[in-house]
Amino acid sequence: MTEAKKTTIVLFSGDYDKAMAAYIIANGAAAYDHEVTIFHTFWGLNALRKDEEVLLPKKKSFMEKMFGKMMPRGADNMGLSRMNFAGMGPKMIKDVIKKHNAVPLPQLIELAKEQDVKLVACTMTMDLLGLQKEELFEDIEYAGVAGYLGDAQDGNVNLFI
Numbered sequence: 001m002t003e004a005k006k007t008t009i010v011l012f013s014g015d016y017d018k019a020m021a022a023y024i025i026a027n028g029a030a031a032y033d034h035e036v037t038i039f040h041t042f043w044g045l046n047a048l049r050k051d052e053e054v055l056l057p058k059k060k061s062f063m064e065k066m067f068g069k070m071m072p073r074g075a076d077n078m079g080l081s082r083m084n085f086a087g088m089g090p091k092m093i094k095d096v097i098k099k100h101n102a103v104p105l106p107q108l109i110e111l112a113k114e115q116d117v118k119l120v121a122c123t124m125t126m127d128l129l130g131l132q133k134e135e136l137f138e139d140i141e142y143a144g145v146a147g148y149l150g151d152a153q154d155g156n157v158n159l160f161i
Contacts, residue, residue, distance in 0.1 A: 004033070004034070004035050005029075005032070005033065005034040005035070005156045005157075006034060006035045006036075006037075006151070006154050006155045006156055006157075007025075007026070007029040007034040007035070007036045007037070007155060007156065007157040007158075007159075008036075008037045008038075008039065008148070008151050008152040008155045008157070008158045008159070009022050009025065009026055009036070009037070009038045009039070009158075009159045009160075009161060010039045010041060010044075010148065010158075010159070010160045010161065011038050011039065011040045011041070011044030011047065011161055012041055012042050012043065012044050012160065012161065013043055013044055013081065013161055014042070014043025014044060014045075014046045014047075014071070014072065014078055014079075015043075015078060015079060015080060015081035016075070016078040016079060016080055016081075016090055016093070016105060017080050017081055017082075017093065018081055018161050019044065019046075019047045019075065019078060019105055019161075020104075020105045020108060021161060022038060022044075022159070022161045023038070023047075023105065023108035023109060023111075023112055024108060025159065026038055026112050026117050027108060027111050027112055027115060027117070029157065030112065030115035030116070030117050031115065034156070034157070035118075036112075036115075036117040036118065037117070037118040037120060037148070037151040037152075038112070038117060038118070038119055038120065039120045039122060039143070039147075039148040039151070040119065040120065040121050040122060041122035041124075041125045042122075042125050042129075043071070044161075045121055045122065045125060045126065045129070045131060045136070046071050046072050046073075046074070046075070046077075046078055047075045047078065047105070047109065048075075048119065048121055048136045048137050048140055049071070049072070049073050049074050049075075049131075049135055049136060050073070050074060050135060050136065050137065051073055051074035051076065051077070052073075053073070054132075054134050054135050055134075056132050056134055056135070057132075057134070058132060060130050061130065063130065064129070064130020065130070067129045067130055067131075068129075068130065068131075068135075071129070074106075075105045075106050075109055076104070076105065076106050078090070078105070080093060113139060118141060118151070119137070119139075119140040119141065120140065120141045120142065120143050120147065120148065120151075121136055121140055121141070121142050121143075122143070122144065122145070122148075123142050123143060123144050124144050124145070126142075
């Protein structure tokens, strides 16, 4: 029996293009039978946010409300790392993606789920930014840095994006 190959990715960036690269790599590794984990921390958590506003059981502080309003809600609303141009850049890149029949980020995330890529939200960052589980996708996992390190220590490929 051969031991399973493992790939871990820390998605720190909240940029559409960087998140897209992380998910392309994750889906490629999963297609090659790697066990894949994407650990979403800080601005990378935006890829896991639901698009719609969510009624929360617990009230947020003023700062938590501010973070919630400033951060994009969902993968399709993330900006570009370069050439954002006040929001025009993402529209332009999405047109190019469509023209070339490439897969946009929201569908890459769904494909990752279908391929059993382990999507993990960083609980410490959720606490810092005031994000609650109800604001994120239902079918993800939650862990701190120890959980990520547990996956990464046996990783054949470990990336930070």
